[in-house]
Amino acid sequence: MKIAIVKLSALGDIVHAMVVLQFVKKHYPDSEIDWIVDKRFQSVLENNPHINQIHAVNLNAAKKQKSLKIFLKELIKVRKYGKYDLIIDAQGLVKSAIVTKLMKGVKTVGFDKNSIREPLASYLYSQKVSIGYDENTIERYISLIYHALNIKVLGDELINKNIFLFSSSKVRIPDKPYVVFVIGSTWENRNYPKEKFIKVAQSLNKICLVLWGNELERKKANWMSVQSNFIEVMPKLTIDDLKHVVLNSSLVIGNDTGPTHMAWALNKPSITLFGPTPITRVYQTPINKVLKSSSKVNHFKLDKNDFSIQEIKVNDIIKIANVLLRKNI
Numbered sequence: 001m002k003i004a005i006v007k008l009s010a011l012g013d014i015v016h017a018m019v020v021l022q023f024v025k026k027h028y029p030d031s032e033i034d035w036i037v038d039k040r041f042q043s044v045l046e047n048n049p050h051i052n053q054i055h056a057v058n059l060n061a062a063k064k065q066k067s068l069k070i071f072l073k074e075l076i077k078v079r080k081y082g083k084y085d086l087i088i089d090a091q092g093l094v095k096s097a098i099v100t101k102l103m104k105g106v107k108t109v110g111f112d113k114n115s116i117r118e119p120l121a122s123y124l125y126s127q128k129v130s131i132g133y134d135e136n137t138i139e140r141y142i143s144l145i146y147h148a149l150n151i152k153v154l155g156d157e158l159i160n161k162n163i164f165l166f167s168s169s170k171v172r173i174p175d176k177p178y179v180v181f182v183i184g185s186t187w188e189n190r191n192y193p194k195e196k197f198i199k200v201a202q203s204l205n206k207i208c209l210v211l212w213g214n215e216l217e218r219k220k221a222n223w224m225s226v227q228s229n230f231i232e233v234m235p236k237l238t239i240d241d242l243k244h245v246v247l248n249s250s251l252v253i254g255n256d257t258g259p260t261h262m263a264w265a266l267n268k269p270s271i272t273l274f275g276p277t278p279i280t281r282v283y284q285t286p287i288n289k290v291l292k293s294s295s296k297v298n299h300f301k302l303d304k305n306d307f308s309i310q311e312i313k314v315n316d317i318i319k320i321a322n323v324l325l326r327k328n329i
Helices: 011-017 020-027 039-045 059-065 068-078 094-102 119-124 137-149 155-159 194-204 215-227 239-247 258-265 314-328
Strands: 002-006 032-038 053-057 083-089 104-111 127-129 178-182 207-211 231-233 251-255 270-274 288-292
Touching: 002 094, 011 039, 011 137, 011 258, 020 032, 020 137, 032 039, 039 053, 039 059, 039 239, 053 068, 059 068, 068 094, 083 094, 083 137, 094 104, 094 119, 104 119, 104 137, 127 137, 178 194, 178 258, 194 207, 194 215, 194 314, 207 215, 207 239, 215 231, 239 258, 251 258, 251 314, 258 270, 270 314, 288 314
Parallel strands: 002 032, 002 083, 032 053, 083 104, 104 127, 178 207, 178 251, 207 231, 251 270, 270 288
Antiparallel strands: none
């Protein structure tokens, strides 16, 4: 069976969707699985043994440049990917549904109109899956493969899953146990205060590597390193580097964003901090914990003025962190 999974973006969403690969291969060991992804995030998929071929499209470039020519060029590329027995759109957006429709598939599967933010996308699938948009993100992806391939995945299987991110990076890391701080995210109101990260570092009394993704985050990280001898600032990292750094860490503490979610994929302890986004975006396990502010979240309309993540107490983070570190060092 030849299968294609369409999940274009973003980093954390791709990471979470990738968990289905091992279960598809377990039940259909002779299947060939291709993945269609935005070029920016291609490297997160690389080196995974369950992926036959990665097809990278650059629809983001078309959007940035407002170029219909580039958009059409990328869609023409999609038509050349070959024929599939099954195409699963794990994105649920109009652009991913168009990609799915243009590909040559015997059967196409995606979420129904009540299960996604862009209901129009559902009209382009031959089979539609119903599961609440506010349900757990990972369980939504599992629901897709259940309905498409009759694959049941139990909670214990998710907790005891195999790691599914693989790196060839040689980036330099400390030779002592270290904690990773993920201080950035898409929106500023999703970021835990840098001053409180410093207090966490001082209390843990361990090397804390700070990751950053843009100039503003780099300056914030450098400021943090001046305030604490336990904080070290990493250089600019590729996605492949990120996988390597997280894999070799003792604990990841960070905002609701891609690099933090890598910890779950790599079976590493983590504490994910939530303010204006729902905790259903992660799958909690005995080593993957969350802390959420008191604010209520509308899954369909996130509040960019909600800075409640600042309310999360440093002592709550430290308490959980010490338990996880005792178990895993």
